[in-house]
Amino acid sequence: MTTITTRTVEYPADNLTMVGYLALPAGAERRPAVLIGPEGMGLSDVERRRAEALAELGYVALAFDLHGGRYLENPEGMLARCMPLLADPDRMREIGHAALDVLRAESRADPDRTAAVGYGTGGAVALELGRGGADLRAIGTVNGLTTGRPGEAARIRCPVWAGVGSEDPIMPPAQREAFTAEMQAAGVDWRFVVYGGALHAFHHPTVDHPTVPGVGYHPQHAQRAWRDIVALLAECLPVTD
Numbered sequence: 287m288t289t290i291t292t293r294t295v296e297y298p299a300d301n302l303t304m305v306g307y308l309a310l311p312a313g314a315e316r317r318p319a320v321l322i323g324p325e326g327m328g329l330s331d332v333e334r335r336r337a338e339a340l341a342e343l344g345y346v347a348l349a350f351d352l353h354g355g356r357y358l359e360n361p362e363g364m365l366a367r368c369m370p371l372l373a374d375p376d377r378m379r380e381i382g383h384a385a386l387d388v389l390r391a392e393s394r395a396d397p398d399r400t401a402a403v404g405y406g407t408g409g410a411v412a413l414e415l416g417r418g419g420a421d422l423r424a425i426g427t428v429n430g431l432t433t434g435r436p437g438e439a440a441r442i443r444c445p446v447w448a449g450v451g452s453e454d455p456i457m458p459p460a461q462r463e464a465f466t467a468e469m470q471a472a473g474v475d476w477r478f479v480v481y482g483g484a485l486h487a488f489h490h491p492t493v494d495h496p497t498v499p500g501v502g503y504h505p506q507h508a509q510r511a512w513r514d515i516v517a518l519l520a521e522c523l524p525v526t527d
Contacts, residue, residue, distance in 0.1 A: 323408020451484025
């Protein structure tokens, strides 16, 4: 297994001190870089392990924070913070750009070769970076099929991949259709995958605290979605020795 190094990084955003998790591949040369956004509960070991997995593939990876170092286990508390955030594209872009600046400032990261992938709220942040015109090579979002302000999707300058569970009540068919219509109207290079039988947050292993209805882990589709994201990065942001 490739030797990687990891560390936490603190940075300001959304009037909070965020605590991200940076994973670096072996070696000393610059590598393409990937921003990883967490579900609405916040940064957890799930995203930290994904950052490590990407570092093992040769990427510089930063799993970013949403809540100032907190993990919001209580569904009511999570929704109370995330719903206003999801309704405010400028706040999402601020959070995303703060993390992207940290990632690009890392000496091992190639600032001209970056991508953003995310889950739920973190996926919405990745999309808003694109709608804001951020220079990204790829955007991937799982369970984060938000639509933006009219016309702003035309500022997305890279391919967009999106995945959702077919039984996700939080991302119902009408929302999926609005998202794909927005991408198509904007001329975005987009792909959309529906994972049959999966609920919301199907990629996230079962947690031992209460969740909102319609949330559930689907291990087979979780692996498939991860492979799809890795394939997106391999196509749009290849690691070259």
